[in-house]
Amino acid sequence: MNRKYFLFVAICLWAVALVPWSGAEPISILGIGNPKSLSYRIFWELRIPRLLVTLSLGGILASIGSAYQSIFRNPLCEPYILGVSSAVLLGVVIAETFFHQKVGTPISFLFGLGLAMVLIFLLIVFTSSAKASSDRVILFGLGANFVLSAALFLLLSVQTQSVGGGTLKWFFGFLPWLEMTKSVLFFVSSLLFLSILIAFSRPIDALRLGDSVARTLGVSPTISRNAYLVFTSLVVATTVSVSGTIGFVGLVIPQVCRIVFRPASMRLLLAQSFFLGAVFLSVADGISRSILPPFEFPVGVITTLIGGPLFLITLWKKS
Amino acid sequence: MKLAKLGVQVRMSLVGLVFWAIGLAPYLAASESPRWVSTSPQLTELLFQLDLGDGLVGTTEQSFYPEAAKRIRRVGQLFDANLEAIVACSPSLVLWDSSSFHPMVDSRLVSLGIPTSKLSLDHVEDVLNTAHFLVQKYKAGKKTDDLIRAEIEWDELKKPKRHFSFLALAWGDPPIVFGKNTFLFSLIEAMGGKGVLPYFWNQNYLKVSEEWMMAQRPEMLVYLKHDEASATFMTQQCEKWWPKNKPRCVGISAEKFARASLTPLLLVSELQSVLGLEK
Known part of the structure; x- marks a missing residue:
């Protein structure tokens, strides 16, 4: 098991190491050592920062997915289940439709985050009631998703032509080209986020066994769940504001981790999900930029196209 | 050959040549040919109509006019320029058509030290204003025949x-x-x-x-x-x-x-x- 485990990790690391070599422009190995060359510029100023961003985003989405699936004891849970992503998307489209603010501008970002905050506030109010079981929280998320998505498509159907291109592409995952300092900051923040999740993973372990068992273990289901949901929702809202919605990573990676690694505790599952999510998204991004250069496919489409069959194969082997 | 052996006139000529070369250097640097990237077919066409097309090193897909535009390197889809492809052109200036403007890519270009300019081509007046701006800035106000005829019409x-x-x-x-x-x-x-x-x-x-x-x-x-x-x-x-x-x-x-x-x-x-x- 250990040998297989290390082989798998080595393959993953090798795949990540290949990612910066793929993209719209060919670069030379010798060139990346020469600060005056174009290869150096593309490699160090564009691709490495982008790799750090994809590693961070993939890790965050997968670890939140694994936390949600345990908290709600539902394998179909994923980071966008509470409707936060729909709120951000709606906010961004409102900013573009009524205030002519394109995706990526600070005002657009604030609109998205603002609407997500309103939803999170409603979520807190809703989950504060004693009757708020995990099923009811999921139903709340589904309801919010439906309402916000309907409003989103209502706006899009009016604005189909003018909100085309950039925004629609962003809906399916559009990874930003951040500067090196921002990318490093983003990466460090994601590691910090993972360590917070791991540090407070004991309540999730308890919630995995059900609300009544959690109570007997001294964990308050309502308080623990609320704290986790609010914290992670804020992180999800930020990731959606940065990169749009990237499907599949948060849903499938935790399942694959359970099947492949069989983690004994929540801590391990969180760390493994983070690792595999980071690898998966960065490889998907490398592919999205290399299929038809210089066109860049939305990374969410690639994650689904690769992840779907992979997931089915894993399930098949497992059964 | 030792400098002392040279005649006074030759020595003076050498000194003069050095000063002349020093004086000329900034102009030589300034006359370095521009390397521009255009982010839409209409902007590419307009640049050619203003005799500025020779400076183009990158444009987006669907840039078919004039014939010379077809030979320019592509940096992305119709209204979707790719950052990496733009940077690979080593441009001295990126000209955005406002309809294809991408704030995230633009801010990244600026942070990489590549200057950008956003130009509007939505209305007829916009096209003429943009043409005047480009002519004033990059051609010292010298209008092309196409622009003069277009203004008259x-x-x-x-x-x-x-x-x-x-x-x-x-x-x-x-x-x-x-x-x-x-x-x-x-x-x-x-x-x-x-x-x-x-x-x-x-x-x-x-x-x-x-x-x-x-x-x-x-x-x-x-x-x-x-x-x-x-x-x-x-x-x-x-x-x-x-x-x-x-x-x-x-x-x-x-x-x-x-x-x-x-x-x-x-x-x-x-x-x-x-x-x-x-x-």
Whole structure:
């Protein structure tokens, strides 16, 4: 098991190491050592920062997915289940439709985050009631998703032509080209986020066994769940504001981790999900930029196209 | 050969040569050929019409005009330039068409030390203003023949002799109309046309329902004619939408008039003739 485990990790690391070599422009190995060359510029100023961003985003989405699936004891849970992503998307489209603010501008970002905050506030109010079981929280998320998505498509159907291109592409995952300092900051923040999740993973372990068992273990289901949901929702809202919605990573990676690694505790599952999510998204991004250069496919489409069959194969082997 | 052995005149000439070279250096550096990237086909065409096309090292897909534009390296889709492909061109300036402007890519270009400029080509006035800006900044105010002729045509157009209501279609099925913020709409308005779009419809292109089309009463329907099949189809559509009081259904060459550059202005007489308007 250990040998297989290390082989798998080595393959993953090798795949990540290949990612910066793929993209719209060919670069030379010798060139990346020469600060005056174009290869150096593309490699160090564009691709490495982008790799750090994809590693961070993939890790965050997968670890939140694994936390949600345990908290709600539902394998179909994923980071966008509470409707936060729909709120951000709606906010961004409102900013573009009524205030002519394109995706990526600070005002657009604030609109998205603002609407997500309103939803999170409603979520807190809703989950504060004693009757708020995990099923009811999921139903709340589904309801919010439906309402916000309907409003989103209502706006899009009016604005189909003018909100085309950039925004629609962003809906399916559009990874930003951040500067090196921002990318490093983003990466460090994601590691910090993972360590917070791991540090407070004991309540999730308890919630995995059900609300009544959690109570007997001294964990308050309502308080623990609320704290986790609010914290992670804020992180999800930020990731959606940065990169749009990237499907599949948060849903499938935790399942694959359970099947492949069989983690004994929540801590391990969180760390493994983070690792595999980071690898998966960065490889998907490398592919999205290399299929038809210089066109860049939305990374969410690639994650689904690769992840779907992979997931089915894993399930098949497992059964 | 030792310097002391040289004559005074030769030595003075050498010193003079050094000073001359030092004085010339900044000008030599300044005359380094520009390396520009354009982010839309219409902007590329406009740059060629202003004799600035030689500086282009990158443009987006669908840049077919003039012939020389086809040979320029592609840096992305129609309105979707790729950052990495732009940087690979080592541009000295990236010119954004405002309709394809991408704030995230733009801010990253600036942080990489690549200057950018955002130019609008939505209306006829925008095209002329942009042309003037480019000529003033990069050609020391020297206008090209195309620009001078386009200005003359436009000035004459500002005195419309008749008024007619119109609808301009970018696509027939489903019907997509040219909005107020488009080059063609402003050009037809300048010819005396009055668009039937509601005042609050300010988008560039709008997908409308067939029901809405039927409810309109334009005197003229202008559509982009790609080939004979599209003309036949639009004639049928006109009869379907307005069986009783059918408006004049006029097809204009998509190749000539659907572009936001100086080309439609240079062909104003032809356009007026197609629309059945006297100059």
